[in-house]
Amino acid sequence: MNIKQKASCLLLLCCALNSTTAQVRITPQAELRAKSLVEKMTLEEKIDYISGVRSFYIRAIPRLGIPEIRMADGPQGIRNNTQSTMYPSGILSASTWNRELVRELGNGLGRDAKARGVSILLGPGVNIYRSPLCGRNFEYFGEDPYLSSETAKQYILGVQDKGVIATVKHFAANNQEWSRHHASSDVDERTLQEIYFPSFRKAVQEAGVGAVMDSYNPVNGVHATENAWMNIEILRKQWGFKGILMSDWTSVYSTVGAANGGLDLEMPIGKFMIKEKLIPVIENGIVKEKTIDEKVQHILQTLITFGLFDNPLEDKSIEKDNAESKATALNLAREGIVMLKNDDNVLPLKKGHTLIIGPNADMIPTGGGSGFVTPYSTVSVYEGLTQIKGDKKITLLSDSLLYKDISKNIFTDNSLKTQGFTGYYFKDKKLSGKPCHQETTTRINYAWKYGSPYPDIQDDHFSAQWKGIYKAEQSGTIRFQISGDDGYRILVNGKTITGDWGNHALSSRNAFMQVEKDSLYQLQIDYFENVGEATIKFQAGMLDKKLLNYELKKADNVVMCLGFDSNIESEGFDRPFALPYGQEFLIDEVTKVHNNVITVINSGGGIDFRNWRNKVKAILMAWYPGQEGGKAIAEILTGKISPSGKLPISIEEKWEDNPTFNNYYDKRNVPHKRVQYAEGIFVGYRGYDRTGKQPLYPFGFGLSYSQFTYENLQLRKKQKNQVEVSFELKNTGKMNAAEVAQIYVKDCKASVPRPLKELKGYEKVFLKKGETKRITILLNEDAFSFYDTDKKNFVIEKGDFEILVGPSSSELPLKGIINL
Incomplete structure (x- = not known):
């Protein structure tokens, strides 16, 4: 390749990089075009448009050239009636601490979406890891708002590079799955602004995210989909969001509250934002038609900006089982x-x-x-x-x-003549009255989906019970496994040994029991179906x-x-x-x-x-x-x-x-x-820093097969409360390896309670064995600020700040003071 060719390739590379770093922003042209379409729509069409159709679709209006738009989960791959690349979970993506790689994840998700005609991806999930018990932590990006927001930003930019709308969720303070529809997250304003809002704010202001999804839970007593302070004052007015604000699936709880609370789109279908409920309150002046117009405008101008009115929604040139992904x-x-x-x-x-x-x-x-x-x-x-x-x-x-299957040693009664369980089916959820059906089965492994066991049993609100006698062939340890949607439990000799007896999605439980040779044990499996899918599975085996x-x-x-x-x-x-x-x-x-x-x-x-x-x-x-x-x-x-x-x-x-x-x-x-x-x-x-309790494994921790040293910290004050942090990082071990260098900031004297330190910068660096690199990271003014509830804004108090650098939050060998 000659010099001219190299220069041409370099120019093309620079152009490519510049094009992929650009945010997608709602343009004035898109706003005008959307407004023109809204003016041509009837009130009935506008109301129909602000609720989903067929679960994962925004409806088409053919007479106006408005296409049907497909959405899909999810955070780590395209689901909903398709096979796709299954990427690692969100918490693993955050564990890479690698912005470029997370951008590639977004590109992959965008590419996989385009290959399937999916125009709106329902991810990323960015709720803060508050407790290890939250059932959706695996989707999210960890406990720190800076790491989470940086990861979310790159994910969103990557998805939207491909012309697919990303959806940041779940706004806000959805930090547990327990009672998620009903339990209010009561959070003070400063905590919301410093911990739970930053990932959403950066998604809007720095990544230009096209859609935001409200959460199920109330925030300070008001459901997120009705929370005008969050949806209008914060999201729209403070952050300048012009995209689509949608509900999570079935997270709308009232008509007027959602309509006036800032929600644009009820998903998966209309239950409250429908003609029968909205038209009367519009006629009575409780909801303004202008409010409905704004919702439609937000949806249309976003779709137009992303080219979804003018370009094919599906790219058939992309392999669905994609090698790059x-x-x-x-x-x-x-x-x-x-x-x-x-x-x-x-x-x-x-x-x-x-x-x-x-x-x-x-x-x-x-x-x-x-x-x-x-x-x-x-x-x-x-x-x-x-x-x-x-x-x-x-x-x-x-x-x-x-674990050797023991089903051949389970019998219907004490005579031990007939293998299997006797099953009883009931037309209510309480296992009450006389069973409407009885059967013998050797396996309890049923997935009735949205149906029921028999035609005369309703699809929801039924129950079943299976009874059997187990004769132990030998002494040993039995493992019982059971899963169900909804409630289930296992009883042995009349005593419950495990279960999940409540309304819930598919879950599983295990139990272990010591048995004696030739002894008999009464087994009973109870199940009830509330609503939705119906599944019950049971198996048992003896440890070999x-x-x-x-x-x-x-x-x-x-x-x-x-x-x-x-x-x-x-x-x-x-x-x-x-x-x-x-x-x-x-x-x-x-x-x-x-x-x-x-x-x-x-x-x-x-x-x-x-x-x-x-x-x-x-x-x-x-x-x-x-x-x-x-x-x-x-x-x-x-x-x-x-x-x-x-x-x-x-x-x-x-x-x-x-x-x-x-x-x-x-x-x-x-x-x-x-x-x-x-x-x-x-x-x-x-x-942990505040209480002095040491976690077993601290934030930012991770071992390597190599070793690294940190040396020669230099701090330089730049304009507008910016600080340039530079230091040398050396691989002193015997293996080529990558290290994540982390920068924390401590406010040495503050007028409000502040953390001992906060993550404000990081870089993942690959070093060959024996190699040294000087790392330079610029800390912007938000690295030093806190939220002032009186001023309703982030502020920096002048004084000394300590900069700490190292491989984890508990090991920070480099320290220096800078005065702002």
Whole structure:
């Protein structure tokens, strides 16, 4: 290539970079065109337009040339009646601390959306990780508003680079799934502005996000979809948002409240924002027609700005099972997995034979709800290790081999003549009265979807019960597994041993029981369906301890793949802090026999390590690593790459240590629950710094196969309260690796309570062994400000600020003072 060609290529590259960094903004031309269309619409057409149709669509108006617009979940891949690339979960993306890679994630999601004719992507989710119990933490970007907002910004820019509208959600303070429709998040103004609003603000002001989704919960007693202060005063007037404000699915609770509260679009279909309810209140002057016009205007001008009126909505030239998207999913997993422990340098795996065990060894789990994706293919940890080490050096002991099915030893009654359960079906939810149907079945594995077991049973509000007698063939440990949507429970000899007896999406429970040879046990499985889908599944197996010990004694290394999945961690309900009891039980059994045990944990957040952490040599926090996750995990286990992920959360030793412990659930016996955010701005590491309690694993922490040193800090004051921070970072280890350098700011003397330190800058840097780089990061004035509730604005108090630099929030070797 000659000099002229190189210059031409460089110019093209610069143009490409400039085009992809531009935000999408609502243009005056789009506003005028939208206004013209609104003027041509009848009142009935306008009202119809502000509610969805067919669940994930904005309706067409053919006479005006307005196309039907398709939406789709979700945060980590396109779902809703399609297969697509399953990217890692949001919390893993945040764990990469890599802006460029998250931008590639957004590009991949945009590309996958265009290939399917999806014009509005319902992501990213940016709600702050307040507690490990929230069922949707896996979708979000962690506990820190700066890291979350930077991650969200790149995700949105990446999606919208491809002409697809991103939707930042859930606005706001939706930090738990427990009672999400009814429990009010009661948060003071400063805490909202400093902790819970920043990701939304940056999405609007710096990423130009096209859509915002309101949350289910009330905020300070007013549902988000009716909260005019949030939706109009903050979002529209303060931040200048001109895009679409939509509801979450079925999160609209009144007509007048939603109409006057700033909501543009009710999803998935109209229940309150419909002609029958709006026209009377418009005629009575309670809602103005101008208000309806503004909603339609917001939707239309956004669609026009993104070219959705003038360009094909589907790009058939893009492969749906896309190699570029698959590569992005792999690269994210490689950089987002966090190594929490590596005693005796047990990792990378030494030569010899490796046993893979655990419920997630031969599958890639993910969280449930709108974050669930159906991929074309996956690579499990077992498959990934086999690809690298060869199948002769890897043995899989799957759950199906480890727990022997006991169904042949379950009988309908004490005569032990007929195998199976006797099933009874009832036409109400209470298992009451005489059963309307009775049957014998050897398996309880039903997915009636939106139907029922029999034609004469209504699709909702029915129940069922199965009874059987189990005769133990031998003494040992039985594992019971049950899952259901809605309520379910297992009783043994009349005593409930596990269950989830309430209205909820699909969830799962395990229970373990010791049995004696030749003893009889009465089994009873109860189930009720409330509304929606109907599912109940049950199975039981006996631990094959002889096989387990045989395989353990052959192995040089043991990799245990444990954690949660979409049945335990999901939208719609909160999850436990501890691993399922059976997994802790399995760790005990394995570590009694073997010393070199490595655990790979799938989870959307912190878990309880207390009972088993000291029994294992190494821990990888793999989160939900996406379809290529097993390959990335295998590469880290074998040392092909060094782990470089850092925690976007603090992991407490016990749940009681969490700053929100005393005010996460409203335990009062009242119909209207109110969750007091009494910790204020002191959430996550800010709270631990304030109380002096040390988390088990601090925010920003993550081990590497290499080592790094930080030296020669320099601080330079720039214009407008900006500070340039520069320092040298050196890889002093024996392996090429990446390090995340983190910058925290401390206000040395403040007139209001402020955190001991706050993350305000970071950079992920790849260094060859022995290499040194000088890193320079500019801190803008918002790195030093706090929200003044009297002035209703962010302010900087003049004085000294301490700049702290290092590899995690608990290890900051470089410190310097700057006066502003």
